[in-house]
Amino acid sequence: MKITIIIPTYNEAENLPLLIEAIQAQQVPGLHILIVDDMSPDGTGDIADALAKQHKNIEVLHRQGPRGLGRAYVYGFDHMLRGDTDVIGQMDCDFSHPPEKLPELVAKLAESDLALGSRYIPGGSVDEKWPLWRKALSRWGNFYARTILGLPVKDVTGAFRLWRRELLEKIPYQQVVSSGYVFLYEILYLAHRAGARFGEVPFHFADRRFGQSKMRFAVQIEAALRVWQVRWRYRNWRPGRQP
Numbered sequence: 131m132k133i134t135i136i137i138p139t140y141n142e143a144e145n146l147p148l149l150i151e152a153i154q155a156q157q158v159p160g161l162h163i164l165i166v167d168d169m170s171p172d173g174t175g176d177i178a179d180a181l182a183k184q185h186k187n188i189e190v191l192h193r194q195g196p197r198g199l200g201r202a203y204v205y206g207f208d209h210m211l212r213g214d215t216d217v218i219g220q221m222d223c224d225f226s227h228p229p230e231k232l233p234e235l236v237a238k239l240a241e242s243d244l245a246l247g248s249r250y251i252p253g254g255s256v257d258e259k260w261p262l263w264r265k266a267l268s269r270w271g272n273f274y275a276r277t278i279l280g281l282p283v284k285d286v287t288g289a290f291r292l293w294r295r296e297l298l299e300k301i302p303y304q305q306v307v308s309s310g311y312v313f314l315y316e317i318l319y320l321a322h323r324a325g326a327r328f329g330e331v332p333f334h335f336a337d338r339r340f341g342q343s344k345m346r347f348a349v350q351i352e353a354a355l356r357v358w359q360v361r362w363r364y365r366n367w368r369p370g371r372q373p
C-alpha cells in the first residue's frame with residue numbers, strides 16, 4: 131500500500147528537518163511525503179528541496195500566489211490523485227501531530243475510509259499550556275460543528291488524517307474555498323455525506339516548539355459561525371453531483 135502524507139508548510143525551517151527525521155524513523159511500509167510550501171520567506175522551500183534530494187520518498191511542490199492552508203491541501207490532493215498513491219495523509223509540520231501515531235492511524239484504515247487523529251476521545255488531549263479560552267473554544271467549536279453537521283466523530287477540526295483515495299475521489303474538495311478550520315470540517319462533512327466509514331485514534335496535541343503561532347481568536351470564532359453555511363451549501367449534494 132502506497133501512503134503519501136501531505137505536509138503543508140509556511141515558515142517551518144526549524145521544524146521540517148526534525149519532523150522528516152521523526153516520520154522516517156517510524157518505518158511505515160510504503161510511506162511517502164509530499165511537502166507543499168507556499169514560498170515561505172524563511173527558506174523552508176529550499177530546505178524541503180534539499181531533503182527531497184536526500185530521500186527517495188520525498189517530493190516537494192512550491193505554490194506561487196496567495197498563501198492559504200486550504201488551497202495548499204487542494205493543490206496537494208490534486209497532485210496525489212493524478213498519481214498512484216492508495217492513501218493520502220494530512221499532517222502539520224510543527225509536531226502538534228505525533229509521528230509515533232502514524233502506524234496506529236494506518237492500522238485504523240483496515241476498518242475505515244478515513245482515519246482521524248482525535249484530541250477529544252479517551253486517551254486524547256490538548257497542550258496543558260493552552261489558555262482556558264482556547265481550550266474552551268476548541269471544545270465548544272468541535273461540539274457545535276459536529277452536532278449541527280451530524281458528524282459521527284469527536285474531533286472535526288483536527289488536521290491529522292489518512293484518507294483512502296477512493297473516498298477523496300468521491301468528494302468535490304476542489305470547490306471548497308474555505309480556509310483553515312472551516313476547510314477541515316467542510317471536507318469531513320462531504321466525506322460523511324459520501325458515506326465514509328470513520329476511525330478515530332487518540333493523540334496528544336502539543337503546541338508548536340519552534341516558529342510563531344498563526345492561531346487567531348477571530349479565526350476560531352469565524353469557524354464556529356460558518357457551520358450553518360456549510361450545512362446549507364451542500365443540502366442537495368450527493369456523491370457524483372456538483373455542489
Ligand SMILES: Nc1nc2c(ncn2[C@@H]2O[C@H](COP(=O)(O)OP(=O)(O)OP(=O)(O)O)[C@@H](O)[C@H]2O)c(=O)[nH]1
Pocket residue numbers: 137138139140141142166167168197198199202221222223224226337338342343344345
Ligand atoms: N502551504 C501552506 N502551509 C501553511 C499555511 N499556513 C499554515 N501552514 C502550515 O499548516 C500547518 C498548520 O498550521 P499552524 O500554523 O500550525 O496552525 P495552528 O496549529 O492552527 O496554529 P499554531 O500552531 O499555533 O501556529 C503547519 O504545517 C503550517 O506550516 C499556508 O498558508 N500555506
Ligand SMILES: [Mg+2]
Pocket residue numbers: 222224226338
Ligand atoms: Mg500548529
